Amino acid sequence: MDKKVAEHVAEVLKTLAHPARLEIIELLETKEMCVGDIVTALGVKQAITSQQLNMMKDKGVLSCRRNGTKVYYRIENKSVIRLLHCIYDHCKTKKP
Amino acid sequence: MDKKVAEHVAEVLKTLAHPARLEIIELLETKEMCVGDIVTALGVKQAITSQQLNMMKDKGVLSCRRNGTKVYYRIENKSVIRLLHCIYDHCKTKKP
DNA sequence: TCGAATTATCACTATATAATAATATAACAC
DNA sequence: GTGTTATATTATTATATAGTGATAATTCGA
Numbered sequence: 001m002d003k004k005v006a007e008h009v010a011e012v013l014k015t016l017a018h019p020a021r022l023e024i025i026e027l028l029e030t031k032e033m034c035v036g037d038i039v040t041a042l043g044v045k046q047a048i049t050s051q052q053l054n055m056m057k058d059k060g061v062l063s064c065r066r067n068g069t070k071v072y073y074r075i076e077n078k079s080v081i082r083l084l085h086c087i088y089d090h091c092k093t094k095k096p
Numbered sequence: 097m098d099k100k101v102a103e104h105v106a107e108v109l110k111t112l113a114h115p116a117r118l119e120i121i122e123l124l125e126t127k128e129m130c131v132g133d134i135v136t137a138l139g140v141k142q143a144i145t146s147q148q149l150n151m152m153k154d155k156g157v158l159s160c161r162r163n164g165t166k167v168y169y170r171i172e173n174k175s176v177i178r179l180l181h182c183i184y185d186h187c188k189t190k191k192p
Numbered sequence: 193t194c195g196a197a198t199t200a201t202c203a204c205t206a207t208a209t210a211a212t213a214a215t216a217t218a219a220c221a222c
Numbered sequence: 223g224t225g226t227t228a229t230a231t232t233a234t235t236a237t238a239t240a241g242t243g244a245t246a247a248t249t250c251g252a
Contacts, residue, residue, distance in 0.1 A: 001122050001184075006115035009187055017109035018210090019102035026097050035229055048211065050230055069219050069228045079186050086182030088097075090175050091105055114240090131199055144241065146200055165198045165249050 015059045016080070016087075020044050021052050024073075028062070029081055032074035111155045112176070112183075116140050117148050120169075124158070125177055128170035 001009075016022060023042055027033055033041075039049045053073055056062040063076035075081065097105075112118060119138055123129055129137075135145045149169055152158040159172035171177065 001119060003115065005187070006118045009118055009183055010113050010115045012187060013109050013113035013183065014209095017106050017113050019099065019106045022102045022105055023097060036227090045212080046229075047213080047231085051210085054230075066219080066229090069226090071229060083182060083186040086179060086186075087105055087109065090179040090182075091101070091108060110239095132197090141242080142199075143201085143243080147240085150200075162199090162249085165196090167199060 011059075015056060015061060016084070018052070020048065021056060022084070024049075024052060024056070025061070025075065025080060025084060028073060028075050032065075032072045034067075034070040034072050036070065038073065107155075111152060111157060112180070114148070116144065117152060118180070120145075120148060120152070121157070121171065121176060121180060124169060124171050128161075128168045130163075130166040130168050132166065134169070 016025070020042060024038060027038060027041055035046070035050060035053065038053070039046050042049060053062060053064070057064060057073075057076075061075065061077050061080055062073050064071050064073045066072075112121070116138060120134060123134060123137055131142070131146060131149065134149070135142050138145060149158060149160070153160060153169075153172075157171065157173050157176055158169050160167050160169045162168075
């Protein structure tokens with residue numbers, strides 16, 4: 001693994017390495033959701049949620065569409081779902 | 097995924113989310129290595145390497161043994177290897 | 193016990209990330 | 223247009239992480 005690849009992989013991991021962002025991705029795994037519903041589901045403040053959503057959009061993980069006053073987010077990079085499942089498996093099988 | 101799980105997963109990801117740490121794990125995938133050899137292989141300063149190694153030991157990813165003046169590090173939590181392979185696959189298949 | 197080799201730690205600066213509160217913007221109904 | 227709902231942005235503070243240079247600690251052999 002050369003430096004460039006390592007930096008890229010580290011970037012991807014940093015994008016996911018936050019509790020709220022992990023929960024957002026899980027919420028969006030099977031459906032798109034508007035910001036307000038995500039805020040409610042997470043119990044996290046609106047500004048923070050908006051910042052995290054925007055951050056993940058910048059990184060290409062999410063995308064969004066506006067419908068009236070609401071903005072619906074969805075997973076743009078589907079392979080993060082598979083990646084997260086690997087990570088959950090890892091965390092389950094870590095101890096033994 | 098509840099908050100506790102999300103926080104734990106985020107912790108694991110943060111532990112891996114650094115280029116030098118990723119390279120160290122890759123180096124140690126098949127063998128243990130002493131600090132000096134890791135420093136040489138990475139081309140990263142000794143102090144930084146030592147700090148990263150210690151950090152990953154704290155998190156349970158690595159362990160070490162001393163032999164004379166040298167300290168040999170190895171992967172303690174083998175499942176991170178599988179996890180990293182998932183991540184590499186993800187990064188390869190991301191674009192399409 | 194002295195010195196060399198190896199690794200760890202410390203104090204510090206720099207930088208990045210997170211969280212907060214307040215405010216701004218966008219879309220729409222009226 | 224005005225008011226309302228929904229979302230985004232900004233400025234600020236707090237906190238965490240990274241990197242640096244110097245120094246300390248450990249081990250061993252002479």
